[in-house]
Amino acid sequence: MADNTAKPRTSKPRAAKAASATSATTSNTSPRSEARSRFNAALEEAKAGAAALKTEATGRATTYADDARAKSEDWAAEARVKAAELAAEGKNKAGEALVSLSRVVEENAPAIDEKLGQKYGDYARNASRSLSDTASTLQGKSVEDLGEDAREYVRQNPGKSVGIAVLAGYIISRIFRR
Numbered sequence: 001m002a003d004n005t006a007k008p009r010t011s012k013p014r015a016a017k018a019a020s021a022t023s024a025t026t027s028n029t030s031p032r033s034e035a036r037s038r039f040n041a042a043l044e045e046a047k048a049g050a051a052a053l054k055t056e057a058t059g060r061a062t063t064y065a066d067d068a069r070a071k072s073e074d075w076a077a078e079a080r081v082k083a084a085e086l087a088a089e090g091k092n093k094a095g096e097a098l099v100s101l102s103r104v105v106e107e108n109a110p111a112i113d114e115k116l117g118q119k120y121g122d123y124a125r126n127a128s129r130s131l132s133d134t135a136s137t138l139q140g141k142s143v144e145d146l147g148e149d150a151r152e153y154v155r156q157n158p159g160k161s162v163g164i165a166v167l168a169g170y171i172i173s174r175i176f177r178r
Contacts, residue, residue: 087143098135102128 106128113121138146154161 084143091138091143091146095135095139098131098138102131102135105131 109121109124112124
């Protein structure tokens with residue numbers, strides 16, 4: 001059975017407790033205040049560390065952004081040069097193709113005269129001259145001049161320009177579909 005007898009208290013008298021509480025408060029070295037001060041110090045150190053990390057991260061991000069910007073500018077410059085070279089090469093090949101087509105049409109004009117008549121042979125010769133003139137114009141202009149001519153045509157004929165773009169897109173999509 002359980003012993004229900006009262007045990008004597010072995011605690012300090014109330015006056016002693018009050019004296020020790022006052023001495024702890026006055027000396028400010030109680031475990032709670034020491035823990036609080038250590039916690040505050042650790043918190044301040046963590047804040048300082050976070051600020052230092054933020055500064056370092058910002059510096060690195062700025063450095064990486066500057067490097068990326070410089071590389072993109074280099075790549076853009078290289079791309080512009082390459083695009084200009086390809087455009088000039090394409091312009092020259094188109095001019096050569098028009099000259100070749102003009103020669104073929106001119107060479108076949110006498111055969112068209114014989115088979116279809118003089119009237120259709122003259123159409124072929126006119127088409128050949130027109131192709132030859134277009135080739136000369138194409139080869140005589142720079143890529144920038146051709147671009148400006150195209151912009152001017154679009155400004156003057158927006159409806160036709162949209163129609164041509166749609167037709168070209170359709171043809172290109174049909175070519176690449178296969």
